[in-house]
Amino acid sequence: MNASISNNRPAATGPSSYAPYIKARWGLKNHWFPALFSEELKEGEFDATTLCGEPILLRREAGQVHALEDRCCHRGVALSKKPYCFKEGTVTCWYHGYTYGLGDGELKTIIGSPDDPLIGNASIKTYPVTEAAGMIFVFVGDADFGEPPPLAHDLPPQLRAAGEPHYCAHLLNPKTTVRGIRRQGAANWRLASENGFDPGHVLVHQDSPWVYAQDWALPLGFRPITEHATTTFVESNAPRGILNEYVPGSDGVAHYEPVMHNELLDVSAFGGQNVPAGLRTSMWLPGVLLVENAPYPGMSMYEMYVPIDDQTYQYWELIACETPSPEDEAAFVDKYENYLKKAMFNDFNDQDLVARDAMQPFYAQDAGWSAEQLCSLDAVIIGWRKLVAGYARGIQGPPKERSRPRKTRTL
Amino acid sequence: MSTPDPTQSKVTPPAQGANATKSYQPYVDAKWGLKNHWYPALFSHELEEGAFGSTKICGEPILLRRENDQLYALEDRCCHRGVPLSKKPYCFKEGMVTCWYHGYTYGLNDGELKTILAAPDDPLIGNASIKTYPIVEKYSIIWVFVGDADYAPIPPLESDLPPQESKDYAYYSPNLTDDDAIVLGIRRKGESNWRLAVENGFDPGHVLIHWKSPLVYAHDLAVPLGFKPTSDEAVKAFEDADGPKGMMNMYPPDADGHSNYEPIFENTMLDVRASGGTPALGIRTSMWLPGVLKVENFPFPGITAHEMYVPIDDKSYEYWELLVKTAPTEAEREEFTDRYENYLRDAVFHDFNDDDLWARDSMQPFYENDVGFAEEKLCAMDAVIVAWRKLVARHARGIQTPPMELGLKRRR
Numbered sequence: 132m133n134a135s136i137s138n139n140r141p142a143a144t145g146p147s148s149y150a151p152y153i154k155a156r157w158g159l160k161n162h163w164f165p166a167l168f169s170e171e172l173k174e175g176e177f178d179a180t181t182l183c184g185e186p187i188l189l190r191r192e193a194g195q196v197h198a199l200e201d202r203c204c205h206r207g208v209a210l211s212k213k214p215y216c217f218k219e220g221t222v223t224c225w226y227h228g229y230t231y232g233l234g235d236g237e238l239k240t241i242i243g244s245p246d247d248p249l250i251g252n253a254s255i256k257t258y259p260v261t262e263a264a265g266m267i268f269v270f271v272g273d274a275d276f277g278e279p280p281p282l283a284h285d286l287p288p289q290l291r292a293a294g295e296p297h298y299c300a301h302l303l304n305p306k307t308t309v310r311g312i313r314r315q316g317a318a319n320w321r322l323a324s325e326n327g328f329d330p331g332h333v334l335v336h337q338d339s340p341w342v343y344a345q346d347w348a349l350p351l352g353f354r355p356i357t358e359h360a361t362t363t364f365v366e367s368n369a370p371r372g373i374l375n376e377y378v379p380g381s382d383g384v385a386h387y388e389p390v391m392h393n394e395l396l397d398v399s400a401f402g403g404q405n406v407p408a409g410l411r412t413s414m415w416l417p418g419v420l421l422v423e424n425a426p427y428p429g430m431s432m433y434e435m436y437v438p439i440d441d442q443t444y445q446y447w448e449l450i451a452c453e454t455p456s457p458e459d460e461a462a463f464v465d466k467y468e469n470y471l472k473k474a475m476f477n478d479f480n481d482q483d484l485v486a487r488d489a490m491q492p493f494y495a496q497d498a499g500w501s502a503e504q505l506c507s508l509d510a511v512i513i514g515w516r517k518l519v520a521g522y523a524r525g526i527q528g529p530p531k532e533r534s535r536p537r538k539t540r541t542l
Numbered sequence: 543m544s545t546p547d548p549t550q551s552k553v554t555p556p557a558q559g560a561n562a563t564k565s566y567q568p569y570v571d572a573k574w575g576l577k578n579h580w581y582p583a584l585f586s587h588e589l590e591e592g593a594f595g596s597t598k599i600c601g602e603p604i605l606l607r608r609e610n611d612q613l614y615a616l617e618d619r620c621c622h623r624g625v626p627l628s629k630k631p632y633c634f635k636e637g638m639v640t641c642w643y644h645g646y647t648y649g650l651n652d653g654e655l656k657t658i659l660a661a662p663d664d665p666l667i668g669n670a671s672i673k674t675y676p677i678v679e680k681y682s683i684i685w686v687f688v689g690d691a692d693y694a695p696i697p698p699l700e701s702d703l704p705p706q707e708s709k710d711y712a713y714y715s716p717n718l719t720d721d722d723a724i725v726l727g728i729r730r731k732g733e734s735n736w737r738l739a740v741e742n743g744f745d746p747g748h749v750l751i752h753w754k755s756p757l758v759y760a761h762d763l764a765v766p767l768g769f770k771p772t773s774d775e776a777v778k779a780f781e782d783a784d785g786p787k788g789m790m791n792m793y794p795p796d797a798d799g800h801s802n803y804e805p806i807f808e809n810t811m812l813d814v815r816a817s818g819g820t821p822a823l824g825i826r827t828s829m830w831l832p833g834v835l836k837v838e839n840f841p842f843p844g845i846t847a848h849e850m851y852v853p854i855d856d857k858s859y860e861y862w863e864l865l866v867k868t869a870p871t872e873a874e875r876e877e878f879t880d881r882y883e884n885y886l887r888d889a890v891f892h893d894f895n896d897d898d899l900w901a902r903d904s905m906q907p908f909y910e911n912d913v914g915f916a917e918e919k920l921c922a923m924d925a926v927i928v929a930w931r932k933l934v935a936r937h938a939r940g941i942q943t944p945p946m947e948l949g950l951k952r953r954r
Contacts, residue, residue, distance in 0.1 A: 167689065203616050309898050322623075329644075330647070331644035331658075331661070332643060332644060334642065334643065334644060334645050334659060334660075335642060335643060350660065351645060351659045351660040352644065352645065352658075352659060352660020352661065353660070354660055354661050381654075390659070390660035390661070390662075393634075393645070393657060393659045393660070394662060395635065395647075395657040395662060395664055396634035396635045396638070396640065396647060396657060396659065397634065397635065398634045398659065485629070486625065486643055489625035489626060489629055489643070490623050490624055490625055492624070493619065493623065493625070494624065494626020499623070499624050502621075502624070503621075503622060503623055503624065504621040504622050504642075504646075504655075504662050504666060504670045505622070505666075506622065506646075506664045506666045507659050507664050507665075507666075508644065508658070508660060508664075523877055
């Protein structure tokens with residue numbers, strides 16, 4: 132086909148060409164991250180999560196979701212262990228009764244010391260919150276960052292307009308139904324992200340029941356054969372991402388070659404006749420995967436890899452389907468609950484979870500970033516690392532180094 | 543046999559305090575084990591024709607493969623993204639192993655990258671590799687030489703095993719390497735640093751933990767409260783240039799009847815008396831680099847117990863327990879195998895050796911951050927332990943470094 136494969140290897144590929152990415156062990160900051168599914172936090176409830184090393188308390192009161200630092204400023208205990216609400220709009224710590232405003236995080240009273248001079252002079256961090264597509268999103272970043280950008284800038288855009296070939300569902304479209312799960316993975320979030328859109332990783336799925344059921348033609352890997360194999364999106368005030376151009380352009384030119392045979396090993400690709408039409412993968416800041424036209428044409432799969440700490444991530448798996456009528460919605464939900472949830476998230480995606488966890492020891496002390504031996508299939512991975520290095524709104528520091536500015540107590 | 547007067551002992555008590563470790567600093571540094579030595583990886587029967595196996599030795603993940611009766615050992619970490627090949631090793635072509643993740647394919651022989659499944663023209667092919675290890679199969683065990691890639695010449699396996707005793711020795715007990723020896727045993731994981739395991743193995747003061755072992759009751763074995771060295775001949779060092787390096791506790795009296803260790807059977811102040819009545823003849827313990835124990839005439843005269851303590855990482859070790867007997871005929875082999883399977887395996891390895899496992903694990907927290915080596919308060923019974931530490935410091939072929947500093951620099 133095309134022998135100029137080595138041209139696809141970017142000129143500078145070493146870790147120094149994307150140094151901020153190597154430092155981003157604890158995630159990116161000043162971005163929106165999903166915290167919970169909306170249905171997980173009912174009216175009047177508290178819940179908690181950890182994003183990029185920051186413990187966060189969530190509260191839904193009078194329909195409104197609030198997010199606060201889940202760490203009392205007094206002795207640092209987690210409020211979520213046993214959160215008290217004695218008065219609307221406040222949360223009280225179970226330990227010594229420090230009581231904070233949900234809106235501003237300020238210390239409003241101390242149960243046993245109502246005249247304490249600390250009252251009004253101490254606070255915990257609060258976080259911007261928004262709800263969309265059945266999820267609660269929290270903006271994790273610097274307190275002085277200013278007005279957060281729209282959530283849509285931290286999610287994949289609609290890449291193909293309605294009516295275009297291979298148009299598929301988008302999660303923010305009101306006609307779309309989104310279903311999914313979340314669970315924990317035991318790897319750094321970057322390893323999880325890199326596996327998500329890796330053109331060489333398809334080998335792990337060769338024996339998936341899904342591939343047999345759909346008679347998918349699953350190549351050994353996708354090899355980039357032109358300079359246009361990946362497209363980066365770096366416009367300001369818009370989502371930033373990198374796209375694998377698996378689908379030939381309107382001119383019919385292919386930019387990736389699905390490799391179906393390896394001569395030396397005499398191995399042929401697994402699976403059957405059906406080439407998934409319009410399937411493309413792209414990865415977006417701060418770590419959101421889009422798989423267009425999967426699991427079926429017209430649907431979209433999303434995955435999010437949210438740093439919990441430096442060695443675990445919350446793995447979000449979503450399927451989006453356009454459902455113009457209530458009947459459409461019922462049919463999709465039925466198929467999701469009875470088939471797709473297990474077939475995609477367990478039978479198929481479990482293989483990715485295993486692969487990511489398997490990389491963790493090699494990268495745990497950051498030795499892997501300089502010892503790894505990337506090949507031509509990895510051009511898009513280098514592209515992603517550079518994109519993050521150049522366009523992340525900030526790099527999250529380790530918890531110990533993060534400043535926890537407190538208002539000074541003046542007596 | 544005369545009991546020497548302890549006050550006349552010529553034995554120098556171990557030094558105490560922070561400076562004590564200076565005379566064997568390389569030993570204190572050997573948290574991850576000794577390098578450039580042979581270690582047992584698997585029992586032969588654990589790796590069948592066409593099978594893959596894996597283990598970790600001194601922090602190095604190792605993939606094992608038997609193909610056409612040939613054995614191979616390679617780094618169990620793909621050079622691409624560092625995943626273990628052993629999670630799901632593929633063999634698409636004889637003489638090769640392919641990674642399950644992206645299809646990086648290595649030669650079993652040289653570890654070189656031969657192809658990438660979906661990138662067969664990649665310039666990396668032929669320019670990247672994973673480490674390979676010398677491997678031999680002997681004495682029913684597969685052994686791997688863990689060390690520097692450029693270490694040469696590779697010493698014979700027997701230089702890392704206890705030597706054979708002269709057949710004329712009054713208490714001759716078989717050795718692992720004997721021609722007609724039968725070797726039976728088990729391996730399992732212990733949760734302590736390998737050095738603590740080794741030191742417990744030949745510790746003359748540790749016998750107290752076996753006081754109530756069913757084996758002692760079953761055979762009315764005389765187990766003293768401890769063995770106290772009474773002369774500088776109590777510990778014999780073996781340091782021949784080409785031979786195995788080791789230390790031996792000279793428990794049996796010399797040919798002239800002179801004894802170097804006093805078995806202590808009673809403590810009058812506490813009014814405690816040792817158990818058992820039948821003196822065990824010819825029991826002798828010795829420890830050999832890189833951590834191989836030989837207990838002659840144990841549990842019975844004519845049987846040797848070997849133990850090996852192989853570092854997995856800095857806080858766990860693979861505990862190998864072997865029983866060896868001379869059995870030239872098939873009938874003798876069957877007889878010993880029967881006795882082993884129905885009695886000795888449980889009685890020695892579990893009823894008895896479980897006490898040791900427990901003792902070693904209990905030392906781990908104190909030594910975990912190397913604090914214990916400076917804080918410990920050794921006593922007269924520990925002379926052989928200090929001698930062992932110095933011997934290791936003198937004769938180890940190298941000190942293993944922590945994994946993240948190890949072989950992660952690749953040839954390009």
